[in-house]
Amino acid sequence: MGKIKVENVTKIFGKHINSALKLVEQKKDKTEILRQTGATIGVYDASFTVEEGEIFVIMGLSGSGKSTLVRLLNHLIEPTSGNIYIDGENISKMNKQQLRKIRREKMSMVFQNFGLFPQRTVLANTEYGLEVRGISKEERRLKAEKALDNAGLLPYKDQYPSQLSGGMQQRVGLARALANDPDILLMDEAFSALDPLIRKDMQDELLDLQQRVRKTIIFITHDLNEALRIGDRIALMKDGKIIQIGTGEEILTNPANDYVKTFLEDVDRSKVLTVENAMIRPMSVNVELDGPKVALKRMRDEKVSVLLAVDKKRDYVGYITADDALEASKRGEKNVMNIVRTDMPTVPPDMLIQEVLGIISESPTPVAVVRERKLVGVLIRGVVIQALSSNSEGVQLDEQSIR
């Protein structure tokens, strides 16, 4: 069962809502309905399910209804028809108290222009959600300080929002949302008001955060690169309708219609693809357990000449070559600790392919992909080039053909 389930939700603004709703049932399009009734369609018969712990990106140009859609999820806007379920509970049928409880405990929102209260300090802003829940002063202070500390903002707690830069203000916005410890984060164009470099940092921070806390995140954006970078799945909206839902790769390789195709045309594949998209499963050897003979056997089985070396915790250590393993085996060494080489470049999995091209082309060895010291994959030149080639199979990697 999904964390959030949206079922045939429609939102109509303006007058003659009922007659407009009938036209929606007849599948008339937005401009047609506007012409006939004067009513504007915000969201048009949207249905989707968001799984627990995923980053679900809703993307579309301005006026596509994405901001309306996210506000329907916490009922800042009431849907005209349809049902929204959070953890199986229909929030469209809730009374005010029940809805407030959901808003206080289950979901927090982050806003495009940060939505920080200017008369409150950073700390008081972070405390806000806890304060309205009626949590005691000491406890909410403790929780808010912890949330600020996690965001590296504790030294600024007594400043006012206007004294901080945009990026820092949005970190406060995020800390305020997290201080509540919600299951669901609603992020409405949360990074759109930031300049590109800061935006990228914030995306990284969000992904790091997601690694640690595993929230269900609904992320609204108009920026395709952002959507592809952080989204586990992406829903594309136009004129209030959801036109396609899928992973970034699915949308890139199989655009549902011409509109999606045009939307995607501007995207430079090398900019969009991250290391994660192009890396392959690493062949590794455990330096604390495996000896040179095991390593040699594995190289023969997998038809490779290099193995990545990890320790018991799968922390990245280095790599060993077939030649070294052969030498060690001849010397009768018990394990491969002594022949580990450490001159292999490492990159994080969320780095853009474009940024690692230089590293890959200069490195004589493959490149290790390491996330927080853990080995997660390996980049091999051939695979990367194939991923970049823009034929439609571009991102469906065929490991066997390269070896």
Next chain:
Amino acid sequence: MSNLLDSIPRLPVSDATEKMMDLLTDSFSSLFDFVQKGGKSAMEAITEMLIAVPPIIFIIIVAIIAFFATKKKFGLAIFSIVGLLFIYNQGLWEELMNTITLVIFASIIAVVIGVPFGILMSKSMVAEQIIKPILDFMQTMPGFVYLIPAVAFFGIGVVPGVFASVIFALPPTVRFTNLGIRQVPKELVEAADSYGSTGWQKLIKVELPLAKSTIMAGINQTVLLSLSMVVIASMIGAPGLGREVLSALQRAQVGNGFVAGLSLVIFAIIIDRLTQSLNKKKQ
């Protein structure tokens, strides 16, 4: 054509109004009586207390407040000292104290009534549509007209003066409170809602603090309007500087009229700058 118009008998609006006033006066006479007596003794007590303060100490206190309220600038403090000394010198000290009492009472009552109405107006379209024309009516009706029901209800003296001043001075507070709350950025209202605030929490923690400077501007206007009502209220026996102006007018004494008027202006400037600087300080 003019015959046709003349054939409509004059509508008995003034008669109806009078009947209504009579009805009100009769049915609530004990309430009005109570307000009249209680209000009068409370205000007289305050005035006497103010008069009991030695003028020199009063002046020094005002100057110190002015000094700190204007972020330790000397301008307003010096102006207060010179201006108040001038009023004392002209023998208008007691009248000034009466005026202060009247203005303070009228302003406080206007704010206490006006802010809740402004909030109501900002929260409900229906309330706004009802209250707005009433405010327009209150502001365009000549101030003198309020004296008539005031006398009918409370007789003559300081209480009807306050009553007329409150009606005259109320609209800016209501309007500015409404405006201030409606001007709170939509995103901040959404933020308050999205964290599960109740209506009260949203009002107290977000909307009123953000609307404060606008509301304060309205209160400043209310204070000044109630001050301007002082002269008019003196026509029904409200004591204070206004009475001096009125009696100078009645006896065509240009000099006395000028001095009393100037004293009012001095007081107005001090109180205006003080309320304004309170507003700025908080921002």
